[in-house]
Amino acid sequence: QQPVQSPQAVILREGEDAVINCSSSKALYSVHWYRQKHGEAPVFLMILLKGGEQKGHEKISASFNEKKQQSSLYLTASQLSYSGTYFCGSRGGATNKLIFGTGTLLAVQP
Amino acid sequence: GAGVSQSPSNKVTEKGKDVELRCDPISGHTALYWYRQSLGQGLEFLIYFQGNSAPDKSGLPSDRFSAERTGGSVSTLTIQRTQQEDSAVYLCASSRGGGENIQYFGAGTRLSVL
Numbered sequence: 762q763q764p765v766q767s768p769q770a771v772i773l774r775e776g777e778d779a780v781i782n783c784s785s786s787k788a789l790y791s792v793h794w795y796r797q798k799h800g801e802a803p804v805f806l807m808i809l810l811k812g813g814e815q816k817g818h819e820k821i822s823a824s825f826n827e828k829k830q831q832s833s834l835y836l837t838a839s840q841l842s843y844s845g846t847y848f849c850g851s852r853g854g855a856t857n858k859l860i861f862g863t864g865t866l867l868a869v870q871p
Numbered sequence: 872g873a874g875v876s877q878s879p880s881n882k883v884t885e886k887g888k889d890v891e892l893r894c895d896p897i898s899g900h901t902a903l904y905w906y907r908q909s910l911g912q913g914l915e916f917l918i919y920f921q922g923n924s925a926p927d928k929s930g931l932p933s934d935r936f937s938a939e940r941t942g943g944s945v946s947t948l949t950i951q952r953t954q955q956e957d958s959a960v961y962l963c964a965s966s967r968g969g970g971e972n973i974q975y976f977g978a979g980t981r982l983s984v985l
Contacts, residue, residue: 763913793973802962802976803914810971848914850974857902857972858927861914 762786764851764862772868773839781834781865783849792825792832793850793859796843803848806834836867844869873897875977877963883983884953892948892980896965903946904974905938906962914962920946921968953984 764785771779783792791810795803809825809832820837836843846866850859876895884890896903905917916930920940931937935953940946950957960981964974 791971802978805973805975808971808973850914852972856919856927857921857966857968858904858916858919859974860916861906864913 763860764849766847766849766862766865768865769863770866770868772870774870775841776838777869779836779839779867781836781847781849781867783832783834783851783862785830785851787830787851787853789825789827789830789832789851790854791852792823793852794823794832794834795848795850795861796845797848798845806847839867839869841869841871843867875963875965875975877961877977877980879980880978881981881983883985885985886955887952889949889951890953890982892950892961892963892982894946894948894963894965894977896944896946896963897975899967900965900975901943901968902966902972902974903940904964904966905946905948906964907932907959908962908979909959917948917961950982953982955984958982958984 764783767782793808794806797803811827823834825832846864848864849862878893901922903920907915918938919927935951938948960979962979964976966972966974
């Protein structure tokens with residue numbers, strides 16, 4: 762089953778923070794986060810493995826709670842360049858296959 | 872190559888025709904994936920190749936869709952007897968196949984079925 766992301770869309774002003782959630786009905790081995798700008802290919806942001814670790818990339822960080830089968834992406838002090846659609850990708854086991862979530866459209870306005 | 876290359880970038884075809892979409896993965900990547908993205912929608916998994924193993928075809932929507940990967944490198948996605956609902960962007964990605972297994976995407980092929 763496809764992971765469910767929330768919210769579906771969010772509009773921010775520059776400098777504001779946002780949280781994007783990803784929930785799976787299946788046990789997760791790892792979670793990948795990608796960002797896709799309009800008309801472009803998805804680009805890898807970060808990966809989180811089992812163990813509840815958090816990771817950071819500039820002002821974007823993420824957490825993974827495998828017990829709750831959830832991951833959250835945190836964007837702080839958002840910039841115009843953060844605009845795009847964010848997808849989580851869940852990996853359920855030995856396979857390398859990712860099942861991508863429903864997507865969250867983020868629009869950052871000046 | 873430097874990145875995943877897909878061709879053609881755009882394809883317009885008539886309903887009922889067959890089409891072939893090509894993907895050249897990053898050199899040395901053993902895993903290759905095809906996804907479909909309809910307008911404003913998410914990434915729908917189609918098929919996954921890993922080395923010489925049998926491909927995971929669990930995402931192919933019908934028997935009109937098939938894919939092959941020759942020599943462990945280039946892949947071709949074939950859609951037979953195209954239908955209007957096949958119109959979408961078809962994305963290919965490749966990865967090393969081990970470790971963190973980060974997927975790198977091509978720019979996609981935009982297919983329009985008239």
